[in-house]
Amino acid sequence: MKHCFNELICIFEDTFKEKYNTRLIKGNNEPLYAPANETCSYHQIIFAHGYYASALHEISHWCLAGADRRLLEDFGYWYVPDGRDQNEQQAFEQVEIKPQAIEWALCVATGKDFDVSTDNLLGDGETDRFAFKAKVFQQVLAYLESGFPVDAEIFIAVLAKYYQRQWPLTASHFQYRSEQNSAI
DSSP, X not given: OOOOHHHHHHHHHHHHHHHHOEEEEEOSSSOEEEOOOSSOSXXXXXXXXXXXHXXXXXXXXXXXXXXXXXXXXXXXXXXXXXXXXXXXXXXXXXXXXXXXXXXXXXXXXXXXXXXXXXXXTTOSSOOOHHHHHHHHHHHHHHHHHHOOOHHHHHHHHHHHHHTTOOXXXXXXXXXXXXXXXXXX
Protein backbone atom coordinates (compact mmCIF):
# COMPACT_ATOMS: atom_id res chain seq x y z
CA MET A 1 0.00 0.00 0.00
CA LYS A 2 1.33 3.40 -0.94
CA HIS A 3 1.31 6.06 1.76
CA CYS A 4 1.14 9.65 0.54
CA PHE A 5 1.85 12.51 2.91
CA ASN A 6 -0.67 14.72 1.08
CA GLU A 7 -3.42 12.23 1.98
CA LEU A 8 -2.31 12.31 5.58
CA ILE A 9 -2.39 16.12 5.60
CA CYS A 10 -5.98 16.08 4.33
CA ILE A 11 -7.07 13.41 6.82
CA PHE A 12 -5.47 15.28 9.72
CA GLU A 13 -6.97 18.61 8.73
CA ASP A 14 -10.42 17.11 8.15
CA THR A 15 -10.22 15.67 11.66
CA PHE A 16 -8.60 18.45 13.71
CA LYS A 17 -8.15 21.72 11.79
CA GLU A 18 -11.46 23.29 12.78
CA LYS A 19 -11.46 22.13 16.40
CA TYR A 20 -7.82 22.96 17.17
CA ASN A 21 -6.79 25.46 14.47
CA THR A 22 -3.88 23.14 13.68
CA ARG A 23 -2.40 22.17 10.33
CA LEU A 24 0.01 19.45 9.29
CA ILE A 25 2.78 21.01 7.18
CA LYS A 26 5.46 19.42 4.98
CA GLY A 27 8.77 20.95 6.02
CA ASN A 28 12.18 20.98 4.40
CA ASN A 29 14.42 20.26 7.35
CA GLU A 30 13.98 19.24 10.97
CA PRO A 31 10.47 18.71 12.33
CA LEU A 32 9.00 21.41 14.54
CA TYR A 33 5.76 22.23 16.30
CA ALA A 34 5.04 25.94 16.04
CA PRO A 35 2.08 27.41 17.90
CA ALA A 36 0.08 30.22 16.34
CA ASN A 37 1.64 33.64 16.80
CA GLU A 38 1.60 37.16 15.38
CA THR A 39 2.96 35.95 12.01
CA CYS A 40 0.89 32.77 11.62
CA SER A 41 -2.73 32.48 12.73
CA TYR A 42 -2.73 28.69 13.10
CA HIS A 43 -0.68 26.04 14.90
CA GLN A 44 1.72 24.03 12.70
CA ILE A 45 2.91 20.46 13.01
CA ILE A 46 5.85 20.60 10.62
CA PHE A 47 7.26 17.24 9.57
CA ALA A 48 10.57 16.54 7.82
CA HIS A 49 11.02 16.42 4.04
CA GLY A 50 7.57 15.07 3.21
CA TYR A 51 8.30 11.79 4.98
CA TYR A 52 5.09 10.00 5.92
CA ALA A 53 6.78 8.40 8.94
CA SER A 54 7.97 11.80 10.15
CA ALA A 55 4.41 13.13 9.91
CA LEU A 56 3.07 10.21 11.97
CA HIS A 57 5.79 10.73 14.57
CA GLU A 58 5.09 14.45 14.91
CA ILE A 59 1.34 13.81 15.08
CA SER A 60 1.98 11.36 17.92
CA HIS A 61 3.76 14.08 19.91
CA TRP A 62 0.87 16.46 19.23
CA CYS A 63 -1.67 13.85 20.37
CA LEU A 64 0.23 13.38 23.62
CA ALA A 65 0.69 17.08 24.36
CA GLY A 66 -2.06 18.70 26.38
CA ALA A 67 -3.64 22.08 25.71
CA ASP A 68 -0.95 23.98 27.64
CA ARG A 69 1.96 22.29 25.86
CA ARG A 70 0.33 23.00 22.49
CA LEU A 71 0.96 26.68 23.17
CA LEU A 72 4.74 26.13 23.37
CA GLU A 73 7.23 25.68 20.54
CA ASP A 74 8.01 21.96 20.24
CA PHE A 75 5.57 21.52 23.15
CA GLY A 76 8.30 22.82 25.49
CA TYR A 77 10.10 19.48 25.38
CA TRP A 78 13.79 19.06 26.08
CA TYR A 79 15.73 17.97 23.03
CA VAL A 80 19.40 17.35 22.35
CA PRO A 81 20.08 16.59 18.67
CA ASP A 82 21.87 13.58 17.20
CA GLY A 83 25.24 13.07 18.86
CA ARG A 84 23.91 12.50 22.39
CA ASP A 85 26.06 10.80 25.01
CA GLN A 86 24.78 7.71 26.86
CA ASN A 87 23.00 9.67 29.62
CA GLU A 88 21.38 12.07 27.15
CA GLN A 89 20.29 9.12 25.01
CA GLN A 90 18.67 7.39 27.98
CA ALA A 91 16.78 10.59 28.83
CA PHE A 92 15.71 10.94 25.18
CA GLU A 93 14.42 7.37 25.04
CA GLN A 94 12.51 7.78 28.30
CA VAL A 95 10.50 10.71 26.92
CA GLU A 96 10.03 8.97 23.56
CA ILE A 97 8.32 5.81 24.87
CA LYS A 98 4.79 7.22 24.90
CA PRO A 99 4.90 9.12 21.59
CA GLN A 100 6.48 6.15 19.83
CA ALA A 101 3.78 3.86 21.24
CA ILE A 102 1.17 6.21 19.76
CA GLU A 103 3.13 6.33 16.50
CA TRP A 104 3.15 2.53 16.38
CA ALA A 105 -0.64 2.50 16.70
CA LEU A 106 -0.93 5.14 13.95
CA CYS A 107 1.26 2.93 11.75
CA VAL A 108 -0.89 -0.13 12.43
CA ALA A 109 -4.00 1.92 11.59
CA THR A 110 -2.48 2.89 8.23
CA GLY A 111 -0.93 -0.48 7.42
CA LYS A 112 2.56 1.03 7.52
CA ASP A 113 5.55 -0.77 9.04
CA PHE A 114 6.90 0.65 12.28
CA ASP A 115 10.25 0.54 13.98
CA VAL A 116 11.46 2.59 16.89
CA SER A 117 13.64 5.61 16.28
CA THR A 118 16.56 6.16 18.59
CA ASP A 119 17.58 9.20 16.52
CA ASN A 120 21.24 9.12 17.54
CA LEU A 121 23.43 7.92 14.69
CA LEU A 122 26.34 10.12 15.73
CA GLY A 123 26.12 9.51 19.48
CA ASP A 124 28.55 7.95 21.91
CA GLY A 125 28.06 4.33 22.86
CA GLU A 126 25.57 1.82 21.58
CA THR A 127 21.83 2.10 21.79
CA ASP A 128 19.95 -1.03 22.76
CA ARG A 129 17.14 -0.85 20.20
CA PHE A 130 15.66 -4.13 21.43
CA ALA A 131 15.32 -2.89 25.00
CA PHE A 132 13.86 0.41 23.80
CA LYS A 133 11.36 -1.33 21.51
CA ALA A 134 10.35 -3.62 24.40
CA LYS A 135 9.52 -0.53 26.49
CA VAL A 136 7.55 1.00 23.63
CA PHE A 137 5.70 -2.31 23.17
CA GLN A 138 4.82 -2.40 26.89
CA GLN A 139 3.44 1.14 26.57
CA VAL A 140 1.33 0.06 23.58
CA LEU A 141 -0.12 -2.74 25.71
CA ALA A 142 -0.84 -0.27 28.53
CA TYR A 143 -2.59 2.07 26.09
CA LEU A 144 -4.63 -0.81 24.68
CA GLU A 145 -5.76 -1.65 28.20
CA SER A 146 -6.40 1.85 29.57
CA GLY A 147 -6.98 3.82 26.38
CA PHE A 148 -4.86 6.07 24.22
CA PRO A 149 -4.91 9.84 24.77
CA VAL A 150 -8.21 11.19 23.40
CA ASP A 151 -6.89 12.81 20.21
CA ALA A 152 -4.70 9.79 19.49
CA GLU A 153 -7.69 7.48 19.90
CA ILE A 154 -9.73 9.64 17.53
CA PHE A 155 -7.02 9.79 14.89
CA ILE A 156 -6.19 6.08 15.11
CA ALA A 157 -9.87 5.30 14.47
CA VAL A 158 -10.07 7.79 11.58
CA LEU A 159 -6.95 6.32 9.95
CA ALA A 160 -8.14 2.73 10.44
CA LYS A 161 -11.42 3.62 8.72
CA TYR A 162 -9.69 5.47 5.87
CA TYR A 163 -7.17 2.70 5.24
CA GLN A 164 -9.79 -0.01 5.80
CA ARG A 165 -7.93 -1.59 8.68
CA GLN A 166 -9.47 -3.58 11.51
CA TRP A 167 -10.75 -1.49 14.40
CA PRO A 168 -10.46 -1.46 17.36
CA LEU A 169 -6.81 -2.37 17.62
CA THR A 170 -5.76 -5.29 19.78
CA ALA A 171 -2.39 -6.60 20.96
CA SER A 172 -2.40 -9.06 18.07
CA HIS A 173 -1.99 -6.12 15.65
CA PHE A 174 1.43 -5.28 17.09
CA GLN A 175 4.22 -7.56 15.96
CA TYR A 176 7.14 -7.45 18.33
CA ARG A 177 10.13 -9.74 18.29
CA SER A 178 12.70 -9.89 21.01
CA GLU A 179 16.43 -9.97 20.45
CA GLN A 180 16.28 -13.72 20.07
CA ASN A 181 13.61 -13.36 17.33
CA SER A 182 10.92 -15.06 19.39
CA ALA A 183 7.48 -13.51 19.19
CA ILE A 184 6.20 -11.68 22.23
